[in-house]
Amino acid sequence: MKDDTDHPDLRSRQFPVQEDMAYQLKVWRFEHIGWYLLVVCMLLGLLGLFSRGVLSSQDARSADGRVQVEYEMFHRNGSTNPLKLSVHVAPEATVELDIGGELLDGFSIETLQPAPVRMRSSKQGMRLWLQADAQGQATLYLTLRGDGLGLFRSHIRMPGSSDVKLNQFIYP
Amino acid sequence: MDSVLRALAMYLALMVLFKIAGRRSLAELTTFDFVLLMIIGEATQQALLGDDFSLTNAFLVIITLIALDVGFSLLKQRSGWVSRLIDGEPTIIVENGKLLHRRLRHARLVEADIMEAARSSQGIETIEQIKFAIIERNGKISVIPQDSGKG
Numbered sequence: 001m002k003d004d005t006d007h008p009d010l011r012s013r014q015f016p017v018q019e020d021m022a023y024q025l026k027v028w029r030f031e032h033i034g035w036y037l038l039v040v041c042m043l044l045g046l047l048g049l050f051s052r053g054v055l056s057s058q059d060a061r062s063a064d065g066r067v068q069v070e071y072e073m074f075h076r077n078g079s080t081n082p083l084k085l086s087v088h089v090a091p092e093a094t095v096e097l098d099i100g101g102e103l104l105d106g107f108s109i110e111t112l113q114p115a116p117v118r119m120r121s122s123k124q125g126m127r128l129w130l131q132a133d134a135q136g137q138a139t140l141y142l143t144l145r146g147d148g149l150g151l152f153r154s155h156i157r158m159p160g161s162s163d164v165k166l167n168q169f170i171y172p
Numbered sequence: 173m174d175s176v177l178r179a180l181a182m183y184l185a186l187m188v189l190f191k192i193a194g195r196r197s198l199a200e201l202t203t204f205d206f207v208l209l210m211i212i213g214e215a216t217q218q219a220l221l222g223d224d225f226s227l228t229n230a231f232l233v234i235i236t237l238i239a240l241d242v243g244f245s246l247l248k249q250r251s252g253w254v255s256r257l258i259d260g261e262p263t264i265i266v267e268n269g270k271l272l273h274r275r276l277r278h279a280r281l282v283e284a285d286i287m288e289a290a291r292s293s294q295g296i297e298t299i300e301q302i303k304f305a306i307i308e309r310n311g312k313i314s315v316i317p318q319d320s321g322k323g
Contacts, residue, residue, distance in 0.1 A: 016306070031194050035192065
């Protein structure tokens with residue numbers, strides 16, 4: 001915005017109130033820039049920088065494509081988001097999955113559907129066994145509630161396939 | 173601990189946001205401003221309390237907010253710089269019956285806003301009858317009439 005501060009309108013008056021127009025112009029500039037910042041925040045919010053949107057929804061796969069994870073990269077403390085885990089294996093096979101890393105430190109799992117065949121704890125996370133269908137597909141739906149703050153790195157591992165790495169950030 | 177931090181963060185965030193919105197934003201409450209204020213209050217309340225609806229949490233949040241408020245007023249009293257930063261300064265927008273257009277543009281005001289304030293506070297009919305119109309620190313427009321303008 002071009003401002004000729006010498007314009008008579010913008011000169012400081014001494015009566016009836018003492019003015020400091022240089023300062024007032026700064027205040028107006030702050031309001032002006034602030035307005036743009038609010039719009040930028042709004043647009044980023046629409047895009048999903050603060051969870052749920054194009055920037056946040058991620059689709060990670062293992063190198064061979066047999067493990068696929070759909071999840072939200074950005075979470076908010078106290079809110080819930082889904083995580084969908086699909087694997088492609090031999091028909092009717094029981095597949096072992098290891099969910100590890102910091103996932104369980106930052107999130108609590110509110111729901112886990114369908115119930116796995118078996119579940120047990122592992123060194124840093126949990127291990128579960130899923131029953132694949134006649135086409136060799138198995139899918140697990142989780143609802144995660146963000147409890148922590150900050151960045152959480154985790155991984156999902158299936159024997160014989162490469163790790164799927166998840167980076168998730170939880171906002172306050 | 174988190175209750176105090178929540179209240180602190182919310183207080184400061186709201187302060188910055190209302191500084192961006194400008195002093196006029198909620199100065200004269202229209203019906204819509206009133207509704208807006210209620211929605212802001214509703215959105216704030218959840219973030220302030222989280223999922224803890226205990227008396228202790230409510231007290232902690234209220235204590236923090238009041239302490240901050242008193243603290244800022246003490247600071248404002250001691251330092252002119254802080255007072256100016258938080259409360260701002262009055263700005264003249266009409267001088268001897270003439271609009272200061274540049275200032276109006278910056279303050280996001282139009283002549284109708286000034287005339288509205290002039291009519292309601294002084295019963296003034298035309299802009300020439302205004303000696304000074306000033307946006308006060310609280311966002312209200314105060315109007316000083318011309319000595320001989322009114323008959």
